[in-house]
Structure formats: C-alpha cells, structure tokens
Amino acid sequence: MEELTWTGSLGDILDPILFVLVPVFVALVVLRIAVSVLLPAPTMQTNPDGTLSAVSGGPAVWVPKLSNLSGLLLLALVLAYLIVGAIMGAPGAGIIGGMSQQLVPVWIALVVLFAVSINFKRRLGLYGKLFDSTIGMIGFGLVMFWVFVGAFAAVDMLLTHAPLDQVSGMKNKVPGTPLRGAEEGEFQWYLLGGDALARDVFSRMLKGSTIVIAIAPLATLFAFMVGITLGLPAGYYGGKLDTFLSFLANLILAFPVILLFYLLVTPEIVATGLPQYMAVVLFVFPLIFSAVLINSRYGGQPGKNWTYLAIVLVPLFLLYMSVINANDSKIDFWPLDFFDIAPGILVVFVSVVFVNSPTVFRIVRGLAMDIKTRDYVAAAQTRGEGPWYIMLWEILPNARGPLIVDFCLRIGYTTILLGTLGFFGLGLPPESPDWGSTINEGRKLLSIYLHPALPPALALLSLVLGLNLLADGLREESLKD
Amino acid sequence: MGLFILRRVGVMILTALCLTFVVFFMTNLYPNLEKLAKTQGNFRMSDEAVASWLEKRGYMQSTPKKYAEWLGVVPSYRFEAEDGTVTGRCIDPGVDPADAPNFCGILQGYWGYSTVFKEPVSEIVSTRLGLTGVLMFWVMLLMVPSALILGVLAGMREGSATDRTLSTFAITTTATPEYVSGVILIAVFASSAVGLKWFKGTAASAMESPNFENFFLPVLTIALYGMGYIARMTRASMAEVMTAQYIRTARLKGVSFPNIVMRHALRNALIAPFTVIMLQFPWLLNGVVIVETLFNYKGFGWTLVQAAGNNDIELLLGVSVVSVIVVLVTQLISDIGYVYLNPRISVT
Numbered sequence: 001m002e003e004l005t006w007t008g009s010l011g012d013i014l015d016p017i018l019f020v021l022v023p024v025f026v027a028l029v030v031l032r033i034a035v036s037v038l039l040p041a042p043t044m045q046t047n048p049d050g051t052l053s054a055v056s057g058g059p060a061v062w063v064p065k066l067s068n069l070s071g072l073l074l075l076a077l078v079l080a081y082l083i084v085g086a087i088m089g090a091p092g093a094g095i096i097g098g099m100s101q102q103l104v105p106v107w108i109a110l111v112v113l114f115a116v117s118i119n120f121k122r123r124l125g126l127y128g129k130l131f132d133s134t135i136g137m138i139g140f141g142l143v144m145f146w147v148f149v150g151a152f153a154a155v156d157m158l159l160t161h162a163p164l165d166q167v168s169g170m171k172n173k174v175p176g177t178p179l180r181g182a183e184e185g186e187f188q189w190y191l192l193g194g195d196a197l198a199r200d201v202f203s204r205m206l207k208g209s210t211i212v213i214a215i216a217p218l219a220t221l222f223a224f225m226v227g228i229t230l231g232l233p234a235g236y237y238g239g240k241l242d243t244f245l246s247f248l249a250n251l252i253l254a255f256p257v258i259l260l261f262y263l264l265v266t267p268e269i270v271a272t273g274l275p276q277y278m279a280v281v282l283f284v285f286p287l288i289f290s291a292v293l294i295n296s297r298y299g300g301q302p303g304k305n306w307t308y309l310a311i312v313l314v315p316l317f318l319l320y321m322s323v324i325n326a327n328d329s330k331i332d333f334w335p336l337d338f339f340d341i342a343p344g345i346l347v348v349f350v351s352v353v354f355v356n357s358p359t360v361f362r363i364v365r366g367l368a369m370d371i372k373t374r375d376y377v378a379a380a381q382t383r384g385e386g387p388w389y390i391m392l393w394e395i396l397p398n399a400r401g402p403l404i405v406d407f408c409l410r411i412g413y414t415t416i417l418l419g420t421l422g423f424f425g426l427g428l429p430p431e432s433p434d435w436g437s438t439i440n441e442g443r444k445l446l447s448i449y450l451h452p453a454l455p456p457a458l459a460l461l462s463l464v465l466g467l468n469l470l471a472d473g474l475r476e477e478s479l480k481d
Numbered sequence: 482m483g484l485f486i487l488r489r490v491g492v493m494i495l496t497a498l499c500l501t502f503v504v505f506f507m508t509n510l511y512p513n514l515e516k517l518a519k520t521q522g523n524f525r526m527s528d529e530a531v532a533s534w535l536e537k538r539g540y541m542q543s544t545p546k547k548y549a550e551w552l553g554v555v556p557s558y559r560f561e562a563e564d565g566t567v568t569g570r571c572i573d574p575g576v577d578p579a580d581a582p583n584f585c586g587i588l589q590g591y592w593g594y595s596t597v598f599k600e601p602v603s604e605i606v607s608t609r610l611g612l613t614g615v616l617m618f619w620v621m622l623l624m625v626p627s628a629l630i631l632g633v634l635a636g637m638r639e640g641s642a643t644d645r646t647l648s649t650f651a652i653t654t655t656a657t658p659e660y661v662s663g664v665i666l667i668a669v670f671a672s673s674a675v676g677l678k679w680f681k682g683t684a685a686s687a688m689e690s691p692n693f694e695n696f697f698l699p700v701l702t703i704a705l706y707g708m709g710y711i712a713r714m715t716r717a718s719m720a721e722v723m724t725a726q727y728i729r730t731a732r733l734k735g736v737s738f739p740n741i742v743m744r745h746a747l748r749n750a751l752i753a754p755f756t757v758i759m760l761q762f763p764w765l766l767n768g769v770v771i772v773e774t775l776f777n778y779k780g781f782g783w784t785l786v787q788a789a790g791n792n793d794i795e796l797l798l799g800v801s802v803v804s805v806i807v808v809l810v811t812q813l814i815s816d817i818g819y820v821y822l823n824p825r826i827s828v829t
Contacts, residue, residue, distance in 0.1 A: 032642045037634070064642060247492070251499055254808045256763070258770045258782075259801055262789030263504065268512035416658040423660045423771065424786070436660070443664055443775065447682050450668045450675070457661040465656035472652065 004176030004189055008094030010084055018077055025074050028067035035063050082107075090189060095176045098191050099202065102158055106148045113144060126404070129477040136473015142466025146459070150213030153206045160187035161200040163207040163433045170194035172449050175201075195438075195452040196445060204433040205455045211434040212463065215345070216414040219352045220407060223414075226285045226353065227360025229292075232391040234361070235368025246365070249358035257355055258420065264351045265426040273330025275347040280324050280331070282353050287316050296388040348427040352417050356410060363406055367399040374398075401478040405471045412467035419460050435460045486817070493809045497802060504801045505548045508794045514540050517792050521596055536560070539570065551593070551798065553586020587802070593795030597787055602799040605784060610803065612688055613769055613780035616699065619691075620765065624704035624711070625758060631708070632715020632754065637742055639720045648716065654709030659771040663702040667775075670698065684778040699776045703768040707761050711754055718753040722746045752822045759815030763808045 007015055039060050046052060085097030086104050093100070100107075114137075121128035130136040152158045161167070167190075169180040175193040179186065192202040234242040252260075264275060290312050298305040323341060325334040341349075371377065372395060380390045421427045422436020430437060435456040442453025507513070517540075518531045526534065535541050539550075539558030549555040550570065559569035559578070567578040570593075571585035585591040592602035635647040654662075669675055671682035680698045687695040722728065723746055731741050770782030777783075781800070788796040 029642075029646060033646055036638065036641045036643045067642075247496075251496055254496055254500060254763070254805050256766050256770070256785070256801070256804045256808075258767055259504075259785060259789060259797075259804070262786070263507040266513075266792075268516050268792070269507065269510065271512045272510050274507075274510070412656065419658060419660060420767075420771065424774070439660055439664055443660075443667075446664060446667050447672045448674065450672055453664050454668055457664045461653075461657050461661050461665075464658075465653055468652050468656045 002091075003174075003178060004090065004098065004191075005094045006176070007081070007096055008088075008090075008092050010081070010088060010093040010097060014077060014080060021070065021074050021077060025067070025070040028063065028070055031059075032063050032067045035059050090191075095189075095191050098189065102160060102191070102202075103149070105152055105157060106145060109148045109152075110141065110144060114141070126474070126478060129480070130470075130473055133473040133476050135469050136477065139466045139469025139471070139473055142462055143470055146209050146463045146466070147213055149206055150209040154210045154214075158206050159203040160189075160191060161203045163204045164199065164431060166198045167194070167200075168198065170200075171198040172196060172445070172452070173198075175451050192455050193449075193451040196441060196449075201438075201452055201455055204438060205435070205459050207433040208435045208438060208456060209459065209463075211428070211432070212415055212418060212460075215349060215352070215418060216411050219349050220356065220411045220414050222282065222286065222349075222353045223356035223360050223410070224403070224407060225289050226282060226357040228364050228396065229285050229289045230357075231361040231364030232368050232395065233387075235365040236372055236387065236391050236395065238369070242365070245361065249361045252354070252358045253362075257417070258424065260355060261351055261421055261424065261426055264354070265347050265421065270343055270347055275350045276324060276326070276329060276331050278354060279346060279350050282350060282357075283320055283323060287313065287320060290316065292388050293392050296386060296392055299386070299389075344428045344432075348418065348421055351421075351427075352414055355417060356414060360406070360410070363402070364399070367402060368395050371395045371398050405475045405478070408467050408471035408474060412464040412471075415460065415464050415467070482820075486813070489813050489816070493806075493813070496809060497805050500805050501798055501802055502548055504798055505551065505794075506544055508792055508797055509540070509544050509547060513792045517596065517794070520791060537562075537568070549586075551586050551795070553584045553588035553591070556583040557585050592799050595788070595793050595796040597791045597793040597796065602796050605796060606781075606799045606803060609779070609781045609784045612778070613773070613782065615691060616696075616703070616769065616773075616778065616780060617765065619696065619700045620703045620707075623700055624708050627704075628708040628711035629715055629751070629754060631712040633719050633742070633747065633750065635712070636716035636719025636723065636750070637746075639723065644716070647712070651709040651712040651716070654705045655713070656709075657706065659702050659706050659768045660775060662705050663698070663772060663775045666698050666702055682776070684776040688779060699772045699778055702772050702775075703765060706768055707765055710764075711757055711761065714757040715750065715754040719746065719750040722750040725749075752819070755822060756815045756819050759811045759818065762811040766804055766807065 005011065081093075081096055082100045085093035085100035086107065087101075088097050089101045090098035114131075117124065117128070118131050121131045130140055149158065167179060170177065170190055171194055173190060173194045175191065177190050177193060179188055179190065190200050190202070192200075192205070195201055195204070230245055234245045263269065264278075269275065291309065294308045294312060295305060298308060318336060318338070321334045321336065322338040323346075325331055325337045326340045326343070326346075327337070329343070368391070372390075376398075377390055377394055380394050385394075418434065419436035419439065422432075422434050422438070423440045425437065425440055428434055428437060430441075438456040439453050439460075442449075442456070446453055514535055515531050518534045519526055522530070522534050532541070537560050539547070539560060542550075542558060546555065547558075550557045557570045559567050559572070561567050569578070569581070571583070571591070572578050572581040582589065590603075592606070594600075595602050595605055598605055631647050631651060635644045635651070638644060657665075667682045670677050670680045672678075679694075681695040682698070684691075684695050684699045687699075728741060728745060731745050736745070766782070769780065770785055772778070773780050773782040774786055781803070784796070785800045785804075787793070788800055
C-alpha cells in the first residue's frame with residue numbers, strides 16, 4: 001500500500017486550477033474592499049422603464065462582479081473535489097476523496113434536508129425564512145453537517161476504525177499512512193494520521209462530534225428552562241424577588257468560569273456527591289416549567305388539566321428520578337432507576353448548565369421587564385388572567401425572537417465551554433474522543449506533529465462558526481417582519 | 482453619584498464575601514482536605530494519620546469558624562502538641578508563640594501561605610499578577626484599537642463589501658476559542674512541521690524578557706477572541722448612528738463623508754463599545770488562563786490552574802479574591818463611564 005497524498009490523481013487536474021484561483025480570489029476581495037472604502041458608491045441612473053442601474057464602467061462596478069465570479073468558481077472547485085472524491089474514493093482521489101467517500105451518508109442527508117426545506121420553505125415559518133438568507137443557510141449547513149455526523153457516528157457509521165483501537169506502528173504517523181498489515185475488509189489507511197497513542201485521528205474526530213451534539217443543545221435547553229422559570233417572575237414582579245435572584249445571578253457570573261469548573265469537576269468533589277445535589281436542583285426546573293405552563297393554561301378545565309399534566313409530568317418525573325439516582329453514589333434510593341449516566345457526563349452537564357443559566361436569566365428578565373409594559377399584557381391583566389398565564393402565554397411567546405437567536409449562540413458557547421473542560425482534562429475520561437480532550441492531548445507535541453490537534457480544533461471552530469452564522473441569519477430574518 | 486458608588490461598593494464586598502465563602506466551602510470538603518493531606522504528607526497515609534495531620538493544622542474545625550479565621554475576625558487556631566510546642570497559622574517557624582499575633586487574616590493583611598509553591602500567597606499573587614498585567618497591557622493595546630477600527634469601517638457603510646468581509650472575520654474570531662486559535666497559530670507560525678517558525682510556541686522566556694518573537698502569539702491569541710465581539714458591537718452601534726437624523730442632516734448640508742464619520746458619528750458610536758470593552762475583562766481572564774497554560778507563561782491564570790489542581794486552599798482564595806475584585810471593579814467602572822459618556826442616562 002502506498003501512502004496517500006491529499007488529493008491523489010484527481011489533484012493532478014484540479015490542484016493547478018486551485019493554486020491559480022485562490023490567489024486571484026483573495027486579490028479580488030482585497031481590491032473590492034479597497035474600492036468600497038476609497039471610491040464613492042457607483043452612481044445610479046434611472047432607466048426609461050423606471051428601474052435603476054449603475055452607470056457602466058469604473059472599478060466600482062466590475063470589481064464586485066469579478067470577485068463574485070471567482071468566488072463561485074472556487075465554490076464549484078471545492079464541490080468538484082468533494083463530489084468526484086466521493087465517487088472515486090481513497091486511492092484515486094487521495095485523503096480528501098477518502099474522507100468525502102466516508103461521509104457519503106452525511107452528504108445524502110444534507111442534500112435531502114436542503115431540498116425538502118427549500119421546496120416547502122413558504123410553509124415552514126421562521127425555519128423556512130432561514131433559506132432566504134445566504135449566511136443563515138451556510139450556518140445551518142455547517143450545523144446540520146455536524147449533527148448528521150454526530151448522529152451517524154453514534155451508531156458507528158462513517159468511522160474507519162474504532163476510536164479507541166490502537167494499531168502498532170501507527171503512532172504519530174502523518175495523514176494518509178497505510179495501515180501496516182491491514183486485513184481484508186478493514187479500512188486500509190489512517191486518513192488523518194495517528195495520534196500519540198496510535199489511534200485514528202479521523203474516526204476520533206467524528207466520534208467526538210457525537211458527544212458535543214448530544215450534550216451542548218440539551219445543556220443549553222436546561223439552562224434556558226432554569227433561566228426562563230426564574231427570569232420571568234423576576235422581571236414581571238420586580239421588587240425583593242428580583243433583587244435577590246439578580247444578586248445570585250451576578251454572584252455566579254462574577255466567578256471566573258475556569259475556577260468554577262476546577263471547583264466542581266474534580267474527582268474529590270464528585271466523591272462528595274455535590275454535582276448530584278446540584279443536578280437535583282437544576283433538573284427539577286423542566287418539571288416546574290412544564291407543570292406551570294400547563295396549569296396556567298388549563299387551570300380552569302380540571303379534566304383537560306389533569307390529563308395533560310399526567311401525560312407530561314409522569315414520564316418527566318420518572319426520567320428525572322432515573323437521572324439523579326445512580327447506583328453506588330450519594331443518591332441511590334429510587335427502585336425504578338432505569339439507567340445510570342456516566343458520572344463524568346453528569347458532572348460536565350451540570351456545571352455547563354450552572355454556568356449558562358445566570359446569563360439566560362438576565363436576558364429573560366430584561367425581556368420580561370420590557371414586554372410587561374405592553375398593551376396586550378395590560379389587556380390580559382384586565383381580563384383577570386393569572387400572573388403565570390401572563391408570563392408564560394403572553395410574555396414568553398413575544399420574547400421568542402431574541403431567545404431563539406440567543407439559543408443558537410449559546411449552544412456555540414456551550415460547545416466552547418465543553419472544549420474548555422476537555423482542554424483542562426476535567427470531567428470526561430482522558431481517553432474520551434471529545435474535541436477538547438483531543439486538542440489537549442495533541443497540543444503537547446504540537447511543534448512536531450500537527451495532525452492530532454488540528455482536526456478537532458477545526459471541527460470545533462466550524463461548528464461554533466456555523467451556530468453563530470445561523471444565529472445571525474435568524475436574527476436578520478426575524479427582524480424583517 | 483456618591484451614594485450610588487457607595488451602594489455598589491457595598492454590594493461588591495457582599496459578593497466578594499459570598500464568593501470566597503463558596504470557594505472556601507468547596508476547598509474544605511473532606512475529600513479535598515484528604516487529598517491535600519496526602520499530597521503534603523505522603524500518599525500512603527492511613528485514615529487516622531490523615532485525620533491527625535488535619536487536626537494538627539486546624540482543618541478539622543467547622544467551616545464558618547475556619548472562614549472567620551481566614552478573614553481575621555476570630556483568633557486563629559493553635560495546636561498544642563503533647564510536648565508543649567505550639568503551632569498555628571499565625572506562628573511563623575522560629576517565632577515564639579507568645580509573640581505571634583492572635584488574629585491573622587485578610588483584614589490584618591495576611592493572605593496565608595501557599596502549600597504548592599511554599600511561599601506567602603501575597604508574594605505569589607503580586608508577582609504573577611504583574612506578569613499577567615504585562616500580557617494584558619499588550620492585549621489591550623492590540624485588541625482595542627484594531628477592534629474599533631474594524632467595527633467603524635464595517636459599520637460606516639452597512640451592507641458593503643467591506644462590511645461583509647470584516648463582519649465575517651469578526652464572527653470567525655468570536656467563534657474561535659483561545660485553545661483553538663492558539664493551536665492553529667502555533668501550528669502555522671511556530672511548528673517545525675509547517676516550517677515558518679516566525680515565532681516561538683512557548684512564552685516561558687517572555688517572563689524575563691518579553692519580545693516580539695516569544696510574546697506575539699499569546700497576545701494575538703487572547704486579542705483575537707475578544708476583538709471580534711468588540712468589533713461587532715462597534716459595528717452595530719456605528720450602523721445605528723449612521724442612520725440617525727443628524728447624520729442625514731449633515732449629509733444634506735454637504736459635509737464630506739470622512740468628516741461625518743470622524744466628527745459627527747464616531748463619538749456617539751463609541752459609547753456602547755466602551756461598556757463592552759470593560760465587560761470583556763471577565764472573559765479575558767478566562768482567555769488568560771487558557772493561553773497561559775497553552776503557552777506556559779507562568780502568570781496569574783497559570784497560578785489559578787496550579788492552585789486549583791493541587792487544592793492549595795489559601796492560594797486559591799487569594800486568586801479568587803483578586804479575580805472577583807477585577808470583575809466587579811470593571812463592572813463599576815463601566816457603569817460610571819457610561820453615565821459620563823452618555824448624558825441622557827442618570828444613575829439615580
């Protein structure tokens with residue numbers, strides 16, 4: 001087996017084009033910025049049919065056109081690498097092709113999702129409007145790429161090797177190194193090389209996305225539950241309650257996050273059961289939230305009220321008890337303990353929720369204070385609605401725009417926090433393939449071997465970037481109406 | 482105004498007390514004390530040996546009492562051994578117990594003794610804080626002007642090519658945490674694999690003699706993350722100001738575009754970024770911890786990691802007091818500064 005190059009025989013054709021196109025594109029973008037700063041905007045003229053068009057000629061007109069054209073060409077070239085690579089596969093199309101072929105299920109899922117969404121975008125509300133904004137689409141694409149990778153990797157699709165397998169002779173090998181003595185049916189290369197313990201970097205990076213995709217959105221959701229349940233009354237009632245809760249929130253926010261992590265996520269603290277007690281408090285908020293949500297709406301119709309409460313609360317309660325109870329820990333009294341969460345995951349989850357909730361609290365509080373002065377709230381008060389009905393069914397739906405945008409941003413921030421935990425070796429076990437831990441391991445040999453640390457770093461970057469772009473797109477679209 | 486500041490300082494002290502108590506409580510949980518005893522004594526201590534080690538040093542008292550001792554509001558613990566020698570927190574080796582002060586805590590200016598570095602906490606904190614101060618100075622010097630310029634250029638003509646490119650850049654830097662950008666920067670500029678080797682991948686030598694080669698990468702890494710955020714805020718504020726009535730009036734009067742930006746828009750557009758810059762300090766503190774660990778620059782953040790990793794209680798308390806004060810003071814400054822910059826806001 002020969003060592004793979006990055007682009008293989010496909011590169012013989014495409015690489016020269018790339019080497020010409022990239023500098024041209026960069027030069028045009030720089031030129032375009034210079035033009036837009038230095039020259040005035042192109043003068044407009046009114047055509048006989050009433051439309052406007054730029055007066056032809058001048059760099060202010062042709063530079064943007066050329067830079068757009070070269071950008072499109074570049075995009076087409078990248079797609080060519082990926083599509084032809086996915087068809088040709090590893091030896092022919094090199095490492096890029098190998099990876100692209102490995103990710104074929106993800107490509108298919110993405111194409112299907114986008115095709116369906118764009119087709120029905122008029123009927124999909126805010127989600128559909130996202131497909132009107134380029135930024136939003138790019139962000140959504142990046143995010144969904146990692147969501148699909150995480151989902152497929154969870155069932156061990158896409159992976160070329162098991163993330164914990166060590167193969168002798170593959171320690172710190174560069175990307176594309178063929179597997180020594182590979183057996184029939186086994187994948188023949190380490191596409192992105194081997195790490196310091198001779199494990200496959202590519203598979204570990206994919207597997208790491210599962211952890212992030214599973215924890216980050218869920219932890220953010222919990223933080224929102226906590227923040228909303230406490231922030232709405234604080235903003236609506238004001239007064240002593242507000243002062244007290246705001247003081248608590250500011251207290252947590254004044255803590256340096258890393259100090260907090262070090263205090264919460266060490267094995268000694270885990271042994272005292274403190275994270276579990278915190279989980280008892282923090283995880284009860286979704287229950288409170290849904291109970292109050294239903295009760296405030298259907299309180300007047302006892303029949304419906306009890307049915308809905310039972311449908312929602314019984315499973316949630318069982319789930320809650322199973323989550324906080326774990327065998328051989330401080331809290332272990334519940335006989336119906338269906339599953340145990342790995343203690344590392346629980347601690348990480350709890351501390352991330354704990355760090356995020358005060359910020360959400362402050363945002364919700366601010367929004368509630370603003371919205372409670374509106375007329376429709378006064379109307380509801382006049383109708384004689386209860387305070388919780390007003391908070392949850394009048395104020396909250398009207399605060400959804402900023403909250404959805406912040407939700408996206410906060411998932412990104414949570415991802416960064418998870419990476420920080422991994423970077424300091426806190427919480428998750430050291431062999432865990434999550435991105436933070438992998439970066440932490442890879443950085444030790446960074447001056448000699450780049451390939452173990454860079455892929456997880458770029459993966460994390462692209463996911464967080466995707467979430468930020470998605471939030472930007474959503475903000476833009478939600479401001480339009 | 483005076484009353485406002487007084488009230489804020491009161492809240493600040495209350496917050497600092499609460500926070501230090503939380504840190505105190507967490508570090509004094511029994512498993513943590515056991516770890517401390519084992520790392521300071523030896524790892525094969527029996528449970529009884531651990532208990533007596535802790536007893537001798539006063540760790541077995543109740544947490545509020547220990548906390549009050551650390552504050553210096555109650556006389557500190559003394560242990561009398563069977564042979565009559567008295568040891569205690571306030572008694573330095575070689576000093577007669579009778580001469581030693583009864584109270585020694587924060588209020589008396591005694592910050593305790595670090596069990597990891599074997600030095601007084603006050604000395605460690607001040608030297609490390611000095612090193613971090615140098616780092617932060619350069620970060621600010623790089624970050625603030627470039628972020629403001631980026632933001633103003635982008636917000637000046639909303640929707641132009643400059644705006645889009647600079648905004649994309651700003652979003653990318655906010656999406657890149659320090660441990661990612663640091664790794665990428667080291668990989669590109671400092672590793673032998675790429676071969677550029679313009680800078681050094683470690684800043685250990687920058688503690689004595691900071692120069693461009695060993696100090697630029699850590700400074701850039703911290704600055705990049707904060708820069709995007711400030712630039713976006715500046716852009717939003719600038720874009721808003723540029724749509725204001727008085728800017729339109731200035732345009733209609735025939736004021737030239739550079740003049741509008743420099744003389745009419747800029748001052749109003751910089752109010753919001755000022756608060757943001759001040760509120761960035763807590764985040765920068767985070768970045769400092771990561772970057773100092775990554776680049777092995779033994780400053781304040783590095784000390785925090787060492788203290789937290791080894792459960793060095795008094796050093797950790799000192800570090801958290803300092804960081805909490807930094808956070809709260811910057812919040813206070815940002816509030817006061819906001820009032821001064823924007824006459825429409827009043828604190829009362």
